Amino acid sequence: MTNSGLTDGIDRRAALGLGTGLGLAAFLAGCGVRTSNGGDDGGADYPQRAVELIVPFAPGGSTDLIARTLGKAIEKPLGHSMVIVNRDGAAAAVGTKEVAAATADGYKVGFPPSSLFTLTPQLVKNADTVPLDDLRVVIGLTVENIVLVAHRDSPFKTLDDVIALRGSGRRITYGHSGVGTGAYFAQTAFYKLAGINAADVPFGGGGPAVTAVLGKQVDIGASQPAESMRLVQSGELRWLGLFSQQRSPSLPELPTATEKGFDLVVDQARFIAGPKSIPDRAVTTLQEAFREAVKAPEYDEFLKKNYIDRFEVAGTEVASKIKGDFDRYQVLIDRFGLQPK
Incomplete structure (x- = not known):
């Protein structure tokens, strides 16, 4: 889960303050919430320390x-x-x-x-x-979100180009960050729903999977946006679409698999x-x-x-x-x- 492309601009060694918002008096009935009037046990004077x-x-x-x-x-x-x-x-x-x-x-x-x-x-x-x-x-x-990503030299310029593989008989390979991740499941389900012949190639995390797309070791891949954004911004890779219910506020130009007719949301x-x-x-x-x-x-x-x-x-x-x-x-x-x- 190490996203080397993330932009932070913060001191990673800094100590942090914490808190949370929005009501939640009842979560999962029967979970046995404990109450207290003490100060250092989550009671009325909480918190008294870090x-x-x-x-x-x-x-x-x-x-x-x-x-x-x-x-x-x-x-x-x-x-x-x-x-x-x-x-x-x-x-x-x-x-x-x-x-x-x-x-x-x-x-x-x-x-x-x-x-x-x-x-x-x-x-x-x-x-x-x-x-x-x-x-x-x-x-x-x-x-x-999970974005579909291809090399700039790839014949896949849009999400429609990938969907057009249906019935073509062509077999493609797709890279992902590992079984059990959103990048794996989103692609696996998408290609099966679309009727595309595709074989998965696992890598040890999102970064290596993106690197595999860059090196043309696989035909296509998927990542969280932060994992591939710098290569997209430099023009070496291209985002094709994403697997959200609606277009993302942060990526409004990218179409979703849902709007292309696939009932698939993975985030x-x-x-x-x-x-x-x-x-x-x-x-x-x-x-x-x-x-x-x-x-x-x-x-x-x-x-x-x-x-x-x-x-x-x-x-x-x-x-x-x-x-x-x-x-x-x-x-x-x-x-x-x-x-x-």
Whole structure:
């Protein structure tokens, strides 16, 4: 998940302040929310010290940089700093499990991706998974789209050029960041829906997959926009389309697979979550602080430069999206007989 193309302009070693916005009094009925009047346990005087944010990926990736950019803006409304701790491993499961098992006092929260709950359990063999019920979602923050990308010399100039392969008998290869990722699933489902003969070629992350397209090792590929934007801006690669429900506010010129007649939406949402019994007062405080932090001009600039869309919604809406995505993906996985690898 290391996106070397990301534009940050921030000090990655800086300590961070944390918080969250939008109401979420009830998330996943029966999760056993604990309340408290204490000061250092998520009660009325929360927070009394720094809050730890577990980023379940290595430093430098989009999740890490989003967290660090927000951290600069959130310290004032939260009243304390947020310390970023990177816990890379098992496609975000290692860090997210640490959050789920943490003391439910509001001083350790995480920043997991939606794919951990929607794609990993269905496509990765013997996956190390984390049930969403083990967490309490505090607030949604961002969503990144998946873009189809081709070399500038490729015969594929538009999304229609790719769709025109249907029935041609030509076999193409497509690169992706690994089984269980949005780039893998979006392309696999798209080519099958379109009736295109295509073979997948996995690489060790989004960066290597984009490099493979640049080196013409594969005919086409997919990535999050930040992973390929510099090569697109330099004219070496070309974006063809994306897999969102509607055209992206950050990429309004790109058509979607949906508008071409394919019922396929694949993206990567990110959100703040804590242990399932995190006190209501801590949740509310974090929400209010995030509401203020996302207004920061530097955060807005960061999102625009990296083609990342806002997804600032209540925790219940995040949970609903994840469940809906899981179900939609499952239909296609079953339809095409995709097996965990």
